Amino acid sequence: MARDYYEILGVRRDATQDEIKKAYRRLARELHPDVNPDDSETQDRFKEVTQAYEVLSDENKRRMFDMGADPFAPSGGGGGGSAGGFGASGFPFDDIMNAFFGGQAGGGRGPRERSRRGRSIKVRVELDLAETAFGVTKDVTFPTAILCDTCQGEGAAKGSKRHTCDMCQGRGEVSQVARSFLGQVMTTRPCPQCSGQGSIITNPCGDCAGEGRVQEKVTRKVQIPAGVEDGTQIQLAGEGEVGPNGGPRGDIFLEIVQRPHSTFERHGDDLHCTVTVPMTAAALGASLTIDTLDGTEEIDLRPGTSSGRVITLPDRGTRHLDGGGRGDLKIQVEVETPAKLDEEQESLLRKLAELRGEDHPPGKFSPGHGNFFSKLRGAFSSR
Known part of the structure; x- marks a missing residue:
C-alpha cells in the first residue's frame, strides 16, 4: 500500500x-x-x-x-x-x-453465442437511363462470404467436432476470487481460451480454417424497380455475408449509378434536352423528328418560335418510383443564326429586311433580369 x-x-x-x-x-x-x-x-x-x-x-x-x-x-x-x-x-x-x-461479477452468464451476424455489403450497380426509367432485372457479381460446404458452418474438420473447453468446463467464463477490505470478491470474465464460447476446435476445417465460411464471388439476379436514380440505395435484407460459424447473413445495399446519356439530362423524373434549329425553321415553322425513351416522335415547331422556348411532352420522362405515372420530357429550342452567307443568301436576307423595315433596326433595350450589365454590376456591388 x-x-x-x-x-x-x-x-x-x-x-x-x-x-x-x-x-x-x-x-x-x-x-x-x-x-x-x-x-x-x-x-x-x-x-x-x-x-x-x-x-x-x-x-x-x-x-x-x-x-x-x-x-x-x-x-x-x-x-x-x-x-x-x-x-x-x-x-x-x-x-x-x-x-x-451488477457488472460482470457474481452470477454466471453462460457461454457466448458462437455464431454472429455477417457484415452488410454495398454493391455499385451501373445502369443506363432507360434501365433506371423503366426498371430492369440485372445479374450482379460481387465477392462475399458464404457457408462452408465442407463443415456446414461448424468450423471442425470432417470426422471431428468441437470439444468442451477444459479451462471453463463449457461455461464460457472463468471466475476469480480476491480479498479486499470488503472481504472476498468474486469476478467473472469471458474464458480467454475459448473466447467465451464454451467449446474449442482442436481439428479445424481445412477449407475455412475453422471460421465456418469461405470467401467466394457470387452472382445474384436482382430486380431493379422503375424510377430509381443516381445514388438510390436498395436494401436486400438477409442477402449479405454469412456470419462467422454459420451465423445469419447480413444485408446487401445496391447503390445505383446512372450512366450519362448522350441526349437527355435527368432532373427528378423529368428529362431535359436541347434542339437546335435554323432561323428559317424557327421563323416559318417546321416538323421535327426526335428520339425519346419510347421511340421516335414528331413534334411541330410553330412559326415564329424564338430561342429559349420550351416544348413539353407529357409522360415521356421516367416512371415515378412509387409507380404512379411518369415525368415529362422538356425540349428547349435554340435558334441558330448563320455565321456565313453566300452572295445570293445575303441578297435575299437584305431584301427580307427591307420588306420588314428591319434594314435599320433601332434596337430595343429594357432593364430585364440577369442580363450582362446587371450581372456585372451585381458582381462589383457584392465585393
Whole structure:
C-alpha cells in the first residue's frame, strides 16, 4: 500500500480542497528541484508530494484512495489482491463496483453465442437511363462470404467436432476470487481460451480454417424497380455475408449509378434536352423528328418560335418510383443564326429586311433580369 497521501501533505482526512491546495503550494515552494538542484532526496520528496496532490485534488481518485483502492491502477486490470489492501498490482476498483452493482461479477452468464451476424455489403450497380426509367432485372457479381460446404458452418474438420473447453468446463467464463477490505470478491470474465464460447476446435476445417465460411464471388439476379436514380440505395435484407460459424447473413445495399446519356439530362423524373434549329425553321415553322425513351416522335415547331422556348411532352420522362405515372420530357429550342452567307443568301436576307423595315433596326433595350450589365454590376456591388 502506498503511503498515506494525507500524511504526506500534512492535512486532515476531512481537509477541504482549499486546505489541500495551500498545503501543496507551501511544500512545493520548499521542495522544488529549482530550489534544491543537487539534493536527490528532496527531489524524490517533491515527486511524492506532487503525487499526493494529484490524488487528493481529484474527487474520483480521492474517493478511491479513501476506500482503499489504488487510484493509479489501470481500469479493468486483473490479478489477485493481497490481504494487506490494494497496491499497484492489487484488486482493481472496477471489480469492486461490479461485484456490488451488477457488472460482470457474481452470477454466471453462460457461454457466448458462437455464431454472429455477417457484415452488410454495398454493391455499385451501373445502369443506363432507360434501365433506371423503366426498371430492369440485372445479374450482379460481387465477392462475399458464404457457408462452408465442407463443415456446414461448424468450423471442425470432417470426422471431428468441437470439444468442451477444459479451462471453463463449457461455461464460457472463468471466475476469480480476491480479498479486499470488503472481504472476498468474486469476478467473472469471458474464458480467454475459448473466447467465451464454451467449446474449442482442436481439428479445424481445412477449407475455412475453422471460421465456418469461405470467401467466394457470387452472382445474384436482382430486380431493379422503375424510377430509381443516381445514388438510390436498395436494401436486400438477409442477402449479405454469412456470419462467422454459420451465423445469419447480413444485408446487401445496391447503390445505383446512372450512366450519362448522350441526349437527355435527368432532373427528378423529368428529362431535359436541347434542339437546335435554323432561323428559317424557327421563323416559318417546321416538323421535327426526335428520339425519346419510347421511340421516335414528331413534334411541330410553330412559326415564329424564338430561342429559349420550351416544348413539353407529357409522360415521356421516367416512371415515378412509387409507380404512379411518369415525368415529362422538356425540349428547349435554340435558334441558330448563320455565321456565313453566300452572295445570293445575303441578297435575299437584305431584301427580307427591307420588306420588314428591319434594314435599320433601332434596337430595343429594357432593364430585364440577369442580363450582362446587371450581372456585372451585381458582381462589383457584392465585393
